Amino acid sequence: MNAADLPPWSRAEFEHQLRTQGKNYHIHHPFNVRLNSGQCSPAQIRGWVANRFYYQSIIPLKDGAILSNCTDRETRRRWIARILDHDGYDDYQGDAAGGMEAWTQLALAVGLSRDELWSLEHVLPGVRFCCDAYVNFARRAPWQEGICSSLTEMFAPQIHKQRLAGWPEHYPWIEASGLRYFRSRIPLAQRDVDHGLEVTLDHFRDRTQQQRAVDILQFKLDILWSMLDAIEKGNPT
């Protein structure tokens, strides 16, 4: 049966369908399972941190692209907070230093230098292609689809909590202050998900559109998963 012939999901059912996609979140990727259960070497952790930084670095570009496509001032006023959260504002030390700076602190804690991190010298081609695909999607898609693609944040608090709970025990050589990024993202992810879901549940109305939203979310899950494929391959034990 064609999606076009089916009645739309209720709002609650649509949200449930989106959340069900969490089964494909990279929390289940073999590399993440090893990383968060203490089975990664310091070199593998450094490889993950350096590569994942490329993802951090493209987030403001992706969010700028969504802003650039968004003709609704109210949405832009809320969306811009994501760029401020990430790039930071005011000084580079305090609470407003931003996510990229917090990730830099994580990198320092695992033994990378700031220059090494920001030079992107360790970033693998496969990781670049995944991240660039995300930016390109956000540039070309209607802004509501760009917003929908951000909904992998629904699943992020769990992976951050996993890291916060496990890393101090598994990797005592990593200074605890380096984990601030993970802690800071939990409340921000919740706020972002509230907004992203509001836009998505409002915009995708009939079943074909709702299925499209699920497909967009899966595309984004594939990006995160493929990044870990590349990182796993590029950082053997």
Added chain:
Amino acid sequence: MNAADLPPWSRAEFEHQLRTQGKNYHIHHPFNVRLNSGQCSPAQIRGWVANRFYYQSIIPLKDGAILSNCTDRETRRRWIARILDHDGYDDYQGDAAGGMEAWTQLALAVGLSRDELWSLEHVLPGVRFCCDAYVNFARRAPWQEGICSSLTEMFAPQIHKQRLAGWPEHYPWIEASGLRYFRSRIPLAQRDVDHGLEVTLDHFRDRTQQQRAVDILQFKLDILWSMLDAIEKGNPT
């Protein structure tokens, strides 16, 4: 002689060449001359305000596009202020309500309703094409070129001052508080020009590149000029 064979302009000469383009600024357009010397009818002023609002409305999209192309965090941290200035943040009444809200106050003062303005119903096709060309340029061009295209702001304080000086006398029926947009832009334009010039003078180095910067500025001057051509044609006396 080919530009490639000529020595680069000095920094001061390059800035002078850019500033010289002010001769083509829309301050000299016949419609603007009539507008700022008291020769426009209320209907023409309303036509100008309603159409120029479309330009206001695309500025955050243009600036989002530049952000989205800009891989330099420092530049993004400064550039984002333009979006905040325009869209505003916090409430919709105070100093941070933003340029679009200030323009709305101007529209109310000249006799347009908020709905009429925001519906874009009076926006002429020629005005749309000009503004959309600007956004499309910012989406596709390297971010330094997008930034260079913003340098028509070098000439903006003069046109704002002309409005502030002349309108209260020429158009006493327009409530003076409606002119707040023009007043607010003068210091912001200066700050924006300082940044835009810094990026442009640093980035465009040899003569071919410098000439390209002058051409980009001319493209943007053409956008502003063509908007007034369309507004003039669409709002006869």
